[in-house]
Amino acid sequence: MEIRVLRYFLAVAREGNITSAANYLHLTQPTLSRQIRDLEEELGQQLLIRKSHRVALTPAGMLFRKRAEEIVSMADKTEEEFRSMKEELTGDIYIGGGETDAMNQIAAVCRELQEAHPGIHYHLYSGNAQDVTERLDKGLLDFGILIQPTDITKYNYLTIPAKDTWGIIMRRDCPLAEKEAIEVQDLVSLPLIFSRQVLEERSENNELAEWFGSAWGSLNIVTTFNLCYNAAAMAKQGVGYVLSLDKLVDTSESSPLCFRPLYPHLESGLDLVWKKYQVFSAAAELFLDSLRKRFS
Template sequence: MEIRVLRYFLTIAREGSITNAANFLHVTQPTLSRQIKDLEDELGQKLFIRGSHNMTLTAEGMILRKRAEEIISMVDKTEEEFNSMETTVGGDIYIGSGETDAIKLVAQVAKELRNSYPDIHYHLYSGNAEDVTERLDKGLLDFGILIQPADITKYDYLNLPARDLWGVVMRKDSPLAEKKSIKKEDLINIPLICSRQAMSQRSKNEFVEWFGEDFDKLDVVTTFNLVYNAAIMVEAGIGYAITIDKIANTAESSNLCFRPLEPSVDSGLNIIWKKYQIFSSAAELFLERLRESFGDIEQSFSFR
């Protein structure tokens, strides 16, 4: 029993004649008559009482009409649901990032996109550049946000319109808190808390140039990959954390404060993705919105 033939059957029942139904369906009368005769033969039941100018349903035909209407309604609903899938964007987007205030920019794009497509869901992963790129390479992330300098030669990327200012997070009752900025000589012979990435990739790290030959004289007592944990160590009095601004809680109610480096050090940021990446429809649309927002921005790493 074909759906097309059931539609023919229902049209004849509604129109009341082969002629009217054939005109409505844009098929020939012999073709329509043959399709209904084949349906009756398949079911072993007579479906219509044929008059000289009209056709009426038999009792068996009335039963089939009820069932056919249910079947056609379900078929139409199913087709509508699948057709809507082609126009409704939904799914999951996976984003990895280091700790940076610039995530606010990406969050705004994510919010605006989800206002239009509420079936999109985001999953965030926090880590340093090594963590993020490893997961990106394995296909566990769609996008990564990296703080410069970082090796992005094997990725496609956009620059974000923000810069992270580097400095030192310390207790407000520490001697260095009285200074407006921190010079490299201030950091010699005091306990420091540095990011694990800074210590493991010295050849690419911004502080090599800033500290110069004094880098190896630093007393690094703790390394970290999340500033939240580093701030707890600072508050406990273990040392001074070298990090970027606006990540640790240095509000008036906090015991901690931030002092920038002198000369100042700031970094640009990139949002990256694998070259030749095949995205889901949701991730593709997210990338389109990112390009609309940040496509013409140039950023760099600098000492000032």
């Protein structure tokens, strides 16, 4: 199975049409069709449902598309790492994590390195802890930013000297906004908007579940989210109250939204993690050294 053929298949999956994909790849339509048929024979599975003017992916094709994307991404990353060994320090650094104000500290290091080594490029992936660790394990990310507490037994880590504060994002004109801090009894009967990561955490590792105590199992969660920006849009429309970390959306005086911390106060630390025995590119190694110096 060649990387070239995987790229052919991904082009067909993306275009939804073999002729369009062939034009994009600068191939003839019969040549591309033959390559895809040979791939299906090699795998022993039908990947495409062929119709008059378009193609659709079979269930096997959808799985293969995901795996092909991972393989091609890894191949591109590997080629870039070896190219960077022969030239002026260049390369790509892949960082994944949830939304956090601590990203400003990471960004400050990126800016310093950019000034000295403009050939280094950064690729950010936003996702919850499960998404990030899965991509770390597959080698698709160099580093992950995880909110404590989390299982880091498989990883080396560097604690980021920052704390994120938990609280509620809500419309500035709602009665609850008049309070300086939000307690459990304020929330038990309200429509709440929670991140999926918070709900997926096991209760023994979930600081928020401990904070809510006996009310945790009976909360009125009307919406779940992955990115806080979208959750904030729901709050603006009065759909509910967003449980969130501070400084992820605009809650300045000019915003219709405000942030109020939880009481008792609840903060979460953060770790920058990477796989044990990870062999880094020169660019990623320099990045990690710079983070160690900054955080020390």
